[in-house]
Amino acid sequence: MTDEFTTQIYYEDDVDESYLEDTTVAVLGYGSQGHAHALNMKESGVDVLVGLREDSSSREAAEAEGLEVGTPAEVAAKAQLISVLVPDTIQAAVYDEIEPHLEDGDTLQFAHGLNIHYNQIQPPAHVDVTMVAPKSPGHLVRRNYENGEGTPGLLAVYQDTTGEATQRALAYAKAIGCARAGVLETTFQEEVETDLFGEQVVLCGGVTSLVKQGYETLVDAGYSPEAAYFECMNELKLIVDLMYEGGLMEMWNSVSDTAEYGGLTRGDRVVDEHARENMEEILEEIQNGDFAREWILENQAGRPGYTQIRQAEQDHEIEEVGERLRSLFSWSEEATEDDAAEVPADD
Ligand code: NAD
Numbered sequence: 001m002t003d004e005f006t007t008q009i010y011y012e013d014d015v016d017e018s019y020l021e022d023t024t025v026a027v028l029g030y031g032s033q034g035h036a037h038a039l040n041m042k043e044s045g046v047d048v049l050v051g052l053r054e055d056s057s058s059r060e061a062a063e064a065e066g067l068e069v070g071t072p073a074e075v076a077a078k079a080q081l082i083s084v085l086v087p088d089t090i091q092a093a094v095y096d097e098i099e100p101h102l103e104d105g106d107t108l109q110f111a112h113g114l115n116i117h118y119n120q121i122q123p124p125a126h127v128d129v130t131m132v133a134p135k136s137p138g139h140l141v142r143r144n145y146e147n148g149e150g151t152p153g154l155l156a157v158y159q160d161t162t163g164e165a166t167q168r169a170l171a172y173a174k175a176i177g178c179a180r181a182g183v184l185e186t187t188f189q190e191e192v193e194t195d196l197f198g199e200q201v202v203l204c205g206g207v208t209s210l211v212k213q214g215y216e217t218l219v220d221a222g223y224s225p226e227a228a229y230f231e232c233m234n235e236l237k238l239i240v241d242l243m244y245e246g247g248l249m250e251m252w253n254s255v256s257d258t259a260e261y262g263g264l265t266r267g268d269r270v271v272d273e274h275a276r277e278n279m280e281e282i283l284e285e286i287q288n289g290d291f292a293r294e295w296i297l298e299n300q301a302g303r304p305g306y307t308q309i310r311q312a313e314q315d316h317e318i319e320e321v322g323e324r325l326r327s328l329f330s331w332s333e334e335a336t337e338d339d340a341a342e343v344p345a346d347d
């Protein structure tokens with residue numbers, strides 16, 4: 001533990017793995033996170049079962065790794081800790097199947113707090129409810145573990161019936177490798193609201209809109225789509241890598257003085273006070289539950305709006321230009337194959 005940060009951070013020495021010693025863990029789902037948690041825990045000596053539908057295409061992959069597979073209800077009945085790693089939009093339905101098997105003192109665990117925070121799952125008072133959320137896609141959680149490294153993670157306790165919820169969640173975090181890198185304490189509310197905000201405003205929504213608007217501005221002004229693609233999309237990775245490695249100054253120090261001066265004087269004109277007001281509005285919709293309600297209804301209606309907006313994104317000219325240009329690079333093909341090989345097929 002360290003007091004240099006405002007948040008409590010746990011490392012391997014803070015964890016007592018005996019909290020999982022007599023525990024059977026059921027991992028529901030064998031996708032991005034599910035396969036990584038199940039395999040890492042198995043190799044850490046934890047007794048793991050995997051819960052999948054009878055007709056799941058992931059069954060074979062899990063069994064090929066020597067994991068015992070059953071339906072969610074079957075494995076939940078045998079386990080004392082149930083880790084819910086099916087997609088967020090079907091968790092409530094899968095929860096209905098396992099609820100009858102939640103016994104006194106069991107743990108219901110998540111890797112994202114959405115369904116608990118917005119009351120789509122309402123667990124009984126006699127179980128612990130915790131979260132261990134690796135801050136990275138599952139294939140990296142797996143790869144890091146195999147390389148003897150860790151993936152930073154978040155830990156939160158929503159309901160502590162046993163008085164041991166934190167220790168058990170920490171033991172789980174250690175078993176999947178997160179404690180090697182550091183486990184940050186948070187709450188379900190903070191994890192959900194900051195996660196939604198980050199993906200909507202900066203990471204997924206903000207960045208793609210910035211790229212498209214920049215691209216369109218250049219193409220509309222008569223520049224070639226290829227030049228626009230390289231400037232507004234391709235080079236983004238180099239910039240982000242520098243910020244990831246060494247922060248904003250590492251990036252500014254690595255680009256030319258012209259780029260630094262132009263960027264520092266123009267950036268805030270692009271993402272200006274209007275953008276800031278929009279960010280605050282979006283945060284408000286997350287906090288008051290409007291976004292969650294919209295998304296739940298969208299799913300109940302069969303995703304009509306989502307399907308449409310997704311198609312429009314796919315049809316954007318930058319996608320076609322990018323596909324042609326990327327095929328000129330041999331590395332891009334290798335990278336895709338490499339990544340695809342490590343994530344089991346979804347079903
Ligand atoms: P995913 O879509 O990769 O995998 C879900 C898996 O669930 C499928 O592969 C399948 O094996 C299984 N599944 C699907 N329908 C099922 C059903 N009806 N019954 C039983 N099993 C079924 O999901 P994911 O991205 O690993 O997300 C799992 C959880 O982890 C979510 O709560 C998500 O928010 C969280 N999370 C994901 C990431 C990430 O990078 N992917 C990171 C942190 C947290």
Ligand code: MG
Pocket residue numbers: 195199
């Ligand atoms: Mg996220």
